[in-house]
Amino acid sequence: MTIIRKSPQEIEQMRIAGAKAAAVLDYITPHVKPGISTGELDALCHEHILTLDCIPAPLNYRGFPKATCISVNHVICHGIPGKKLLKRGDIVNIDITVIYQGWHGDTSRMFFAGPPGVQAQRVTEVAKDALDAGISVVKPGATLGDIGHAIQSLVEEQGCSVVREYCGHGIGRGFHEEPQILHYGRPGTGPALQSGMTFTIEPMVNAGRPETRLLGDQWTVVTRDHSLSAQWEHTVAVTDTGVDILTLSTPAQSV
Template sequence: MIKLKSPDEIQAMREANRVVGKVLQMFRKEVVPGISTAKLDQMGEELCRSLGAVPGFKGYGGFPYATCCSVNEQVVHGFPNKHSLKEGDIISLDFGAVLDGFNGDAAITLPVGEVSKKATALMKATEASLYAGIDQMKVGNRLGDISNAVQKRAESAGFSVVRQFVGHGIGRKLHEDPQVPNFGPKGRGVLLKEGMVLAVEPMINEGTWEVAVLDDGWTAVTVDGKLSAHYEHTVAITKDGPMILSLP
């Protein structure tokens, strides 16, 4: 059942998501060659707690870290570790926070130093596909309008859309109804209503859309070893259009 949020609940979610936005803003400054994903995870958790929130992912479903750190061919749910990032890598950082009982959730993909033209194009297309989907988050549209806009923008740039992982509703629980695919025909799915809050998160691959999960049970990778990028915002649907909650 889809839970519509009141204006007061949306404001509470804005505060939780503001924490996430600040953590991601910090990551933008700290991602450089030589830093480890373990250090980024530590810094993210420390900043989150200093802002009065608790990490939303740590312990969720057994996930052992505060941050999903997915490097290069890793699509999502990558484990932080002690290995240093290298010049030319790209890293997807997905972070969640809980504040006053409400969840925030967002993700970005960042370059590590100078990266290839293909990596830059992939990141730009993935971010553009996120905003194409957000543009469709209007009262009276259908869920499929979001999905189709994401898919159309990503595929028009020559990339593929991951099917195995999708966006989701969000509120007092990290994952609520409905699921938000990043692919599919427009004009289908549930009617978008004022008070819906959705985490829209395209995961876009350089090569095939197919992914596999590693033996750790979490880390998803592209089956062809090519790059993947991931962007996400938590967005409320209001009578005036979409309101992005996860900005710093």
């Protein structure tokens, strides 16, 4: 496993890319409402990505046909935007990855198309708390297993489940670099974190069981039991003292 550690200057370039990805999510927020199609949301995001002098990384990546991934309700990840119209109460994940001057910024958020139901609200909140839990343990000397354990423990204590087949990843000039960031695991296992490592944390949390099913388009992943699924994602950098989130809407200090 070759993990590419980034210099402080390179991390600053990634922060710019990350801020631009976050800006796309800020821009699309008021458009996520009943009656709009996922294809329309994708087109709006694509146009805005271009206005930010960025390239949409998913477009044509291994054959993916759109600029964003948009996953609704029981879709876990890699939803292909299209004709589907959002309905009142739908929960929606929009996943944005941009390339700016050769560097990737990757982030996703959950949105509500109108007021959500109780379970929809809950699984969305658990997924956000899981992301925060994973980020909170990132520091030099911690392990990848510590991240996964923090996420898994929180999710399962809340009666939800963590998807096993899909994970976070290293990122930088490459869209998907080493290491893989599992969202489950045992503390103290796996490679130790070192300053300069950059990767995504993006737990996929199901309201029901963790099993998944890949649809015939060979991209869209859904919950096997048709339960709701939610996901949040940030790109982070390991610092000398802790963690730096690179995909915030506004500049942030290390924590």
